[in-house]
Amino acid sequence: MDLIVEYPSWFILFCLLLGAGGAFFLYFKTKRNDLKPWILKLMVVLRFLSITIISFLLLSPLIKKITETTEKSIIIIAQDNSLSVTSGKDSSFYRKDYRSKLMGLADELKKKQDVAFFSFGEKVSNTLLTGFSERQTDISELLDELNSRYSNRNVGAIILASDGIYNQGSNPYYTAQKLKCPIYTIALGDTIYNKDIILKKIIYNHTVFMGDKFPVEINIEADKCAGESTDVVVKKGDQVLFTRKILFPSGKSVQKVNILLEAREKGMQRYTIMVTPVNGEVSKVNNQQDIFVEVSEVRQKIAILYQAPHPDIAAIRSALESSLKFDVEEHKFDDFNQHPDKYDLIILYQLPSQPEISNLANLIKSHTSLLYCIGSETDMNAFNDLKTGLEIHSSKITFIESLPQWNESFSLFTIDKSLLKVIKEFPPLSTPFGIFQFSPVSDILFYQNIGTVQSKIPLILFFQNSGQKIGIVAGENLWKWRLSDYQQKGNHDIFNEMMNKIAQYLSVKADKSFFRVKCNDKFLENEPVEFEAEVYNESYELINQPDVNLIITDENNKSYPFVFGKTDKAYYLNSGNFPVGTYKYQATVKVGNNLYQKREEFVITPLNLEMMNTTADFNLLYRLARSHDGDMVYPRNMDHLAKMINDREDMKSVSFTQKRYADLVGNLWVFLLILVLISAEWFIRKRSGIT
DSSP states (O other): OEEEOSSOTTHHHHHHHHHHHHHHHHHTTOOOTTSOHHHHHHHHHHHHHHHHHHHHHTTOOEEEEEEEEEEOOEEEEEEEOBGGGGSSTTHHHHHHTHHHHHHHHHHHHHTTSEEEEEEESSSOBSSOOOOOOBSOOOHHHHHHHHHHHSTTSOEEEEEEEEOSOOOSSSOHHHHGGGOOSOEEEEEOSOOSOOSEEEEEEEEEOSEEETTOEEEEEEEEEEESOTTOEEEEEEEETTEEEEEEEEEOOSSEEEEEEEEEEEOOSOEEEEEEEEEOOOTTOSOOGGGEEEEEEEEESOOEEEEEEESSOOHHHHHHHHHHHTSTTEEEEEEEGGGOOSOGGGOSEEEEETOOOSSOOGGGHHHHHSSSEEEEEOOTTSOHHHHHHTOOSEEEEEEEEEEEEEEEEEOTTOOSSOOOHHHHHHHTTOOOEEEEEEEEEEOTTOEEEEEEEETTEEEEEEEEEEEEETTEEEEEEOOBOHHHHHHHHHHHHSSSHHHHHHHHHHHHHHHSOOOOOSEEEEOOSEEETTSOOEEEEEEEOTTOOEEOOSOEEEEEEOTTOOEEEEEOEEOSSSEEEEOOOOOSEEEEEEEEEEETTEEEEEEEEEEEEOOOHHHHOOSOOHHHHHHHHHTTTOOEEOGGGTTHHHHHHHTOTTOOOEEEEEEEEEESTTOHHHHHHHHHHHHHHHHHHHHHTOO
């Protein structure tokens, strides 16, 4: 421990002189015959010390402490907690004896190392879970979590206990390359192909319209079923809609069955697809799947108007047509003679592009939502005259490149975090350079990143003018975003979803009711069902004094009552998880003498990823271990892992020193010392009668 001052050390001499001078001038005239000399000397010393210490504190002294810490090697045991581990013939071992063997390994390791437990499946947990109940496996998420959490720690080795099956995230072999410690793997599960029939994949339209006949493609995979046959059955409730017998000619084969179903009822419809098991089939869980199809009555009509062709128009149209909710038309503006109220949304691509904008008057006066896409052909003066809520002023309009920056406070619709990761890598749009003046009540989806500068200039934003919804994309070359999406993910799903959400928000008519309930219409069986509600009084002011009640009813007419929790101005309810099925709900609230009700439905869809592939991938586990100077063992040889790890030469404790600086001015003991010195001197002076 060292004492450091900010000033030169010879300044301490001034502190000593100041203390000596203060004591001398206070007591050099004090001469009393009844005062013992040692008492006078004691008071001089006390005064000298108190002044010296106080003046020394003015030099801002610091105490430097050097601490040495020794950290043992950390052994991380990561356990696969997914369903596929127990899908084989050794399921009883994993449910009864496996945990005790794993804890025995941990106890051996703890004799020389520190041990940390993790579990993974749908999510990563820092506890040991061996219930084998999770319905997804993401090994790459675990490896990313370990890399970020232990990047500067003394990690001796990672023990990965898994069957090597992953159905979420990226290939763990490549994700593990960033880890610099040895990896050992415990090969769980069963690599033997048993006799099994699997509903591998079902391809269908998630949204159809009343009266449509929609195709369903059923892909069936069979292992060790040569010469066997099965019945493919499609049911809706208790009604059998389709049945066909198929034969498997070889030991491993794939059969496709194509059928047409008719949408006869509106709303969310549940269809059950099953294949009958064959003799000797081990797992029958993957013989049945439920699909849910939303049957709508009408499509929302969208028109794209333009003056000149542009690749953006094709990109926008392709994105919107990827959803069956929209009926998209494309017209050159001069040829467009339809009434705007016929459409739910009109997209004006780089319009107005000429001074004569009188033809836009009927669009602006209508109640149809408008989406403006600004580009190099836009007449900016004419656009500013429209008073949309955004004006761009410049003596000479030039264009610059701007990247999208997500506005975290945007709330008109939700964008998933996985979408945002892809959107961050989108190329820049070509945007006008000038002064952006926009309404303070606008909702901004993306700001502009100009170079490395995160500006507050909007890139995509929304307004409401007299009940008319307006959106503005302040840039062109959206087609580049679509190509970037394909380059990153191999499809256009992210770009399509973003454009669909924009179009969905603008095309849906504003809800003017006094009671509104928001809930998704589809959830996975591992997701909680969440509701939001808003209540308005007759002045359209948000209130949350009355209670909002909710009753959820399942397919067997069993009811689940709930009461919404109250937030600052609205209501929220997390009703938890529900089994697979279709549910109806009724929300009610009483405001004064008025009773408001909302009735809707939602579905819980099954998550059967773990049952689609139950054959362990020991090859992945072996490659993962060998590429990180480790080894793969089987559960019966798990006990050998402790010796293998402890005998490694690089399995050593690490000592490191840490410097810490503490301010002496705020030290309690220094304060108490000064207080004691001053109090002692004051007490002696009073007792001696010195004033």
